[in-house]
Amino acid sequence: MTVPSSTLILVEDVSKRYLTSSGPVSALDDVSLRVDAGEFCTLIGPSGCGKSTLLGMIGGLVTPDRGRILIDDRPVSGPDPRRVAPVFQDAGLFPWRTTVENVEFGLELQGVSRERRRQVATELLGPLGLSAFAAKYPRELSGGMRQRVAIGRALALDTKILLMDEPFGALDEQTRVLMGEWLLDIWRRTRKTVIFVTHSLHEALALSTRVVVMTARPGRIKSILPLSLPYPREMESPELVTLRAKLWGEIREESLRAMGEQARTAS
């Protein structure tokens, strides 16, 4: 499955430390990862394991202290919306822009003409299920809709890579499952490379081609779990139940360690 020629994102020995009031904290320590074009790669792990930091680095928002990241063999030196499109956890929509104007945002920054970007955004609203809400403001939309607008804003850039930082983290369980199914549909049609951060085992197992489990501070890669099951996945199938137990075992260990650490620093 991992053919070097199809490698799209290469993370090489990156480390990052943050300075906090209680001393330096190692967010990532010597992390290396290779992501192939077309993959749906999920990062999972306890809070503070550096998942978001790693995602921020791939998106050019966080600079590594050591190591480097290559996309298409070119090093990442800052945000590059022509190669990488981000989706944030809290949607991050502009409240003074309508749905269609929010979706247009990235194209506007790239200097795409008004007519052209309106056309692209309007065409995107259909599969997003937002056609009827083109002229609504974010405050008039539900949480799930807002997140779809945020995904639309990223898709409008038409990049090879989509970075998603817990995009459904703030949604209720049912909406979350439906949004996952919807995202899967979009991903299978566009064949983008997705790097997805989540806390949810269900999401990781239902969506990913590969699950990367990370350890708590310092953030390292603990294990990588390839998933070759066809979509849509039957979550109660014996294979998935076994995989789920295995994945939970790994994450449980790390989460317990993270909790223990928090208790120690607190006392």
Added chain:
Amino acid sequence: MRVLAARVVIVVALLVVWELAARAWNPLLAVPPSVVPPALIDLLMLRSYPDLPRHLLVTVREIAVAYVLAVAAGLGCGFALGLYRTLGRVYAPILAALYAVPAVVWYPSLMLFFGLDSASKIAFGFLLGFFPITLAVLAGIRQVSGGLLTVARAFGAGPVTTFRLVMVPSMLFTLVGGLRAGLALTVIGVIVGEVLGSKAGVGALINHAYGLLRTTDYVALVLVTLALVVTSDALASVVERRARRWAE
């Protein structure tokens, strides 16, 4: 409808009580309402103060100059202190402390520096208008969500684009509110300055009428000043509503 009726009743009742009390006590000092309309007509027909237009023009010009300066300096200082952290940390507390001082205490020194003419009124109007605008910019910058700034950066926005597409719309409500408050205070500053000592302007006329105990003319002049203030605020509120509609 009911509220309106209640308001009318209260105003009429007050006027009647005032009229009766003024006549019974001292019509010169208390100015019964019934003598005001004729005085106002005299004033507007340029019979009592023939050079009223010239004085009005002086006041309006002082307000305009003071406000333009206050807006320019307020926006400049606000953004400088808000966007450059070190600068803000050093000077913002000083600014807040200065704002707490009742501005009138500066007026005598302004008259010494700028003389009795327009310059000292412009300086005082500027001083009053400058603070709310600066503070509104500072408050507005604090309102800009860090998350939205990150979104803009991730989508490739540079500092100028971020300022235009994220910061200004985020802070627009606060900013426009501050600009409106600044205008109201500039108007007050200029008129107070004129009343405290001047040779021209509506405030000078008010002082003149009051000094000569021409109390009905005085009330008529106050009403004209009131009209000036209300008009300027109405203009500001139109602009504010426009901005709000744009921001939404």
